[in-house]
Amino acid sequence: MSKTVCIASLFALVTHSAASRDLNIDTGYLDPSRGYIAPRQGPSSNWKGDKKPLKITNKCPDTLWPALLTQHGDGPDSGGFELESGDSKTLWIGSTWQGRVWGRTNCTVDGESARCRTGDCFGQLECSFAGEVPATLAEFTLAGGISNAQTFYDISLVDGYNLPMAINYIPAANTTFIPPNLTNAACIATPGYLAAGALSGQDYSNSTYPIPWEPYESNDSARDWCPWSLLAYPPDKPGDGIYPYPDDDIKRPDFSPCLSQCAATGRDEDCCVGDYHDAEICKPGRYSSLMKAICPDAYSFAFDDQQSTFIVPSGGGWEVLFCPAGRSTTILRTLGQYMSEVAASGHLTDESLAAVSNLSYIEKRAEETAAAVGLARPALFWTLFAAVGSVFLVVP
Numbered sequence: 001m002s003k004t005v006c007i008a009s010l011f012a013l014v015t016h017s018a019a020s021r022d023l024n025i026d027t028g029y030l031d032p033s034r035g036y037i038a039p040r041q042g043p044s045s046n047w048k049g050d051k052k053p054l055k056i057t058n059k060c061p062d063t064l065w066p067a068l069l070t071q072h073g074d075g076p077d078s079g080g081f082e083l084e085s086g087d088s089k090t091l092w093i094g095s096t097w098q099g100r101v102w103g104r105t106n107c108t109v110d111g112e113s114a115r116c117r118t119g120d121c122f123g124q125l126e127c128s129f130a131g132e133v134p135a136t137l138a139e140f141t142l143a144g145g146i147s148n149a150q151t152f153y154d155i156s157l158v159d160g161y162n163l164p165m166a167i168n169y170i171p172a173a174n175t176t177f178i179p180p181n182l183t184n185a186a187c188i189a190t191p192g193y194l195a196a197g198a199l200s201g202q203d204y205s206n207s208t209y210p211i212p213w214e215p216y217e218s219n220d221s222a223r224d225w226c227p228w229s230l231l232a233y234p235p236d237k238p239g240d241g242i243y244p245y246p247d248d249d250i251k252r253p254d255f256s257p258c259l260s261q262c263a264a265t266g267r268d269e270d271c272c273v274g275d276y277h278d279a280e281i282c283k284p285g286r287y288s289s290l291m292k293a294i295c296p297d298a299y300s301f302a303f304d305d306q307q308s309t310f311i312v313p314s315g316g317g318w319e320v321l322f323c324p325a326g327r328s329t330t331i332l333r334t335l336g337q338y339m340s341e342v343a344a345s346g347h348l349t350d351e352s353l354a355a356v357s358n359l360s361y362i363e364k365r366a367e368e369t370a371a372a373v374g375l376a377r378p379a380l381f382w383t384l385f386a387a388v389g390s391v392f393l394v395v396p
Helices: 003-012 219-224 261-265 286-294 331-345 350-355 359-372 378-394
Strands: 022-024 029-031 051-058 065-072 088-094 098-104 108-110 113-115 137-144 150-156 165-170 185-187 310-313 317-322
Touching: 051 065, 051 098, 137 317, 150 165, 150 185, 261 286, 310 331, 331 350, 331 359
Parallel strands: 051 317
Antiparallel strands: 022 029, 051 088, 065 098, 098 137, 108 113, 137 150, 150 310, 165 185, 165 317
C-alpha cells in the first residue's frame, strides 16, 4: 500500500464529531447525538491503570473556567473548574479517551452552578454535555486509526471561536523522536495576542525545530476577520464598524467571539448534515475561508479533516493552552508530509529529521505553501481597504 493510500485510510477511520453533532439553534447548545456515549469520570490522580496526563494552562490575563467532555473511555475526574491567570492544572485520562476541552469566559459561580458568557455548560460548573457555542475546542481520540495505535487530535473552530488556543504534545518513551514542530499546533485569532509577523518561531518548541507560522495576519486583521453577521456580541447601534455614519465614532469592538455559519443558522447545508453530509456537496463558506486564513491548522468546517487533523503514534500526554504566545501555526500545510510519515510508519528518517530542523527550508516552504493556497498579505489588504473607505466617507 502506498503512503498516500495509507494516510487516506487513516483519515477515513476517524469521523469528525461535527458530522454527528446536533445543534439546538434555539438554545445555542450542542445536544448529544444519537450516538452519544455517556461520560465516565475518572481516572483520579491516584489511579493505577494506564493513564495519560492532560495539562490545562491559562495564559490569558483573566480567570477562565476550563470545561471537559468525555465521549468515550475514562475521562478526567473533573468536568470543569476555575483556573486563574498563569495557573495550570494536570488531570489524568485513560489511554482510550476520546473527548474535548474548551474554555469558558466571564463566569459567575455559585457553588456547583456557573453562568458563563461563552462556553456555558447549561449553567453547571461540572460539564456533562457539550457547551454553548461559540467555543474554540481541543479534540482528542487517543486510540484511533489502524489497530487503535494512532492518536488523532485537532483544534476545532467548527462551532465558532472564543479564545486563542494551542495544543502541545508531551512525548512518551516511544515518541520522543517526534519533533515538536510537527505536533504543537496553535490558533491565535484575537487582537493583541499576535506576535510580530514571521514565517517561523520557537514558542513551545526550540531553536533546533522552529515551528512554521502564519506570517501575514496583523492585530488589525485579527480584529476584523469575523463576518459582522456572525459576531456573538455585536454593538447594538446599527452600522457600527462596517460603514460608520459620518458623525459616528463608535467602532467595531476590539473582539467579539465569532459564531461559525453552522452555529449561527443550524441549517443542514451549513452544518454538512442530512443531504449535505457529503464532502463533494458541502463546501467551505465565507466563515471557513476567513478562519482558515488566520488559523491554518484548525478545523474550519466539517470536511476539513486532511488539512486539520494531527496524527501521532499512541502514547504520551497533552497540554491545552489558552492564550498561547506566538502566532497561529501552519504545520500541516508546511510540513504535512513529515507528519504523514510519522503517522504511516511510526518514525522519521534521518533525511526527514534534517529537513524539519532546517530553518531556511521551513521558512521557504511556509512562504511557498501560503502562495499555493492563494493567500495575500491581509495586513496590506486592510490598510488599503481603510484608505479607500476613508476616501468614500469624505466625498461630498
